[in-house]
Amino acid sequence: MPLGVLQHYTIEPSNLEATKDFYCDVLGLENGDRPPLGFPGYWLYSGGVATVHLLGPRTPREGIVVRGTAKKFDDTGRxxxxxxxxxxxxxxxxxxxxxxxxxxxxxxxxxxxxxxxxxxxxxxxxxxxxxxxxxxx
The missing domain is CATH 3.10.180.10 (2,3-Dihydroxybiphenyl 1,2-Dioxygenase, domain 1)
Structure with a gap:
């Protein structure tokens, strides 16, 4: 199973709006289309690709670790x-x-x-x- 190109990376920022502004205003990414996922967030585009996903507040559920709740793993690396x-x-x-x-x-x-x-x-x-x-x- 060979892997393809990196599609995106996701950040769960402490301040959703400030982080969106940084990536758009400072780095020049474009805030673009994002499916209605049931929680706030942004998909930021680079060269027409939704490269950076930003997660806003979410409700914990099975398999989803949310900022401020217990971590699933002791150490996931740096x-x-x-x-x-x-x-x-x-x-x-x-x-x-x-x-x-x-x-x-x-x-x-x-x-x-x-x-x-x-x-x-x-x-x-x-x-x-x-x-x-x-x-x-």
Missing amino acids: FDHIAFAASDLPGVRKRLESKKVKFREQVVPRTGAAQIFLYDPDGVGVELNFPPEEAKA
């Missing part, structure tokens, strides 16, 4: 970050600075690709990857 392909390195820098978002940059050894690292309102790491020609500009 989620470090999610990465997006990006373009317009100078424009992204300017946008982040104008919104007073802290970030760090690096150039990947050997490949020469540029990267920006930042955090969403809940501390989820976000990596933006730019092609090598943008790192040289």
Whole structure:
């Protein structure tokens, strides 16, 4: 059973609206169509794909662990970050600075690709990857 491409990742933020605003206003994702799932949330689109799902408050039920309730597992490991392909390195820098978002940059050894690292309102790491020609500009 081979796996296909990553379809989305889901965050259960402590502040649904602030997290939606971060991903849309800061990173440029688009708030789009979401089925009526019976609880608040957003599907945020990147390149026409609902890449980031945000969960609002839900009622606990079998198989569903809800923020603030007992965890199903003692330790599920540490989620470090999610990465997006990006373009317009100078424009992204300017946008982040104008919104007073802290970030760090690096150039990947050997490949020469540029990267920006930042955090969403809940501390989820976000990596933006730019092609090598943008790192040289």
